[in-house]
Amino acid sequence: MKVLLIEDDVSIFDVICERFAQWNIDVIGPEDFQHIMVTFKKEGPQLVIIDIQLPAFDGFHWCREIRAVSNVPILFLSSRDHPMDMVMAMQMGADDFVQKPFHTEVLIAKVQALLRRAYNYQETIQSDIEKWNGAEIHYDRAMVHFMGERVELTKNELFILKVLVKARGQIVSRDELMRKLWDDERFVNDNTLTVNVNRLRQRLEDIGILEGIITKKGLGYMAVDA
Numbered sequence: 001m002k003v004l005l006i007e008d009d010v011s012i013f014d015v016i017c018e019r020f021a022q023w024n025i026d027v028i029g030p031e032d033f034q035h036i037m038v039t040f041k042k043e044g045p046q047l048v049i050i051d052i053q054l055p056a057f058d059g060f061h062w063c064r065e066i067r068a069v070s071n072v073p074i075l076f077l078s079s080r081d082h083p084m085d086m087v088m089a090m091q092m093g094a095d096d097f098v099q100k101p102f103h104t105e106v107l108i109a110k111v112q113a114l115l116r117r118a119y120n121y122q123e124t125i126q127s128d129i130e131k132w133n134g135a136e137i138h139y140d141r142a143m144v145h146f147m148g149e150r151v152e153l154t155k156n157e158l159f160i161l162k163v164l165v166k167a168r169g170q171i172v173s174r175d176e177l178m179r180k181l182w183d184d185e186r187f188v189n190d191n192t193l194t195v196n197v198n199r200l201r202q203r204l205e206d207i208g209i210l211e212g213i214i215t216k217k218g219l220g221y222m223a224v225d226a
Helices: 010-021 036-043 059-067 083-091 104-119 155-166 174-183 190-206
Strands: 002-006 026-028 047-050 074-078 096-099 129-132 135-138 143-146 149-152 213-216 220-223
Touching: 002 010, 002 036, 010 026, 010 104, 036 059, 047 059, 047 104, 059 074, 059 083, 074 083, 074 104, 083 096, 096 104, 129 155, 135 155, 149 190, 155 174, 155 190, 155 220, 174 190, 174 220, 190 213
Parallel strands: 002 026, 002 047, 047 074, 074 096
Antiparallel strands: 129 135, 135 143, 143 149, 213 220
8 A cells, every 4th residue: 555645754654664664555755746647647556645744735735636547536635724724625525634732542543444335445344265283264254173173253353364374474463453443344443352362262272272272472363283
């Protein structure tokens, strides 16, 4: 996922780049503030974030230019707080408006909401079967088969198992698991994650899959191959 960030404050640009990278969102900036449309057409971003006060032309100008050729989601990010600025942004085709100073978590949540609405951007459980440790994971039926036994999983348990099995042999941090669950609109906190992982581990053990998911203390969880 690629975001074009039209922001001339280098410190803000760097903070957003760093934070978005943690969510696997690539942030690019304009090569030239007088020719932003060149970058837009060259990069083809899935979302645009624009400041109002910019060199050469203001954000309203670029919003209008982008809207003339694309329906890409546009979010304004500005320190200007007059209601008319927000009204103008929306009238020119913007989808949302965030004021500076801002919390990066709020900005990320708004970006993700825009992406979901525009592209149905969320990780979904695919209708397929994956083999792991002699077991078959049926993602479409939320079920695991092993040695003639089977167990049904909740959506959260299945999602966690999928993330861990796809990364088998690698540690997945608790923070990463919670981010993925949050991004998929399954809102969990630290305690809920612990409950779900423990319950998943118990369900797997009930059908004979022992120590398939191990805890790396202080690091996270890992699905291992027997």
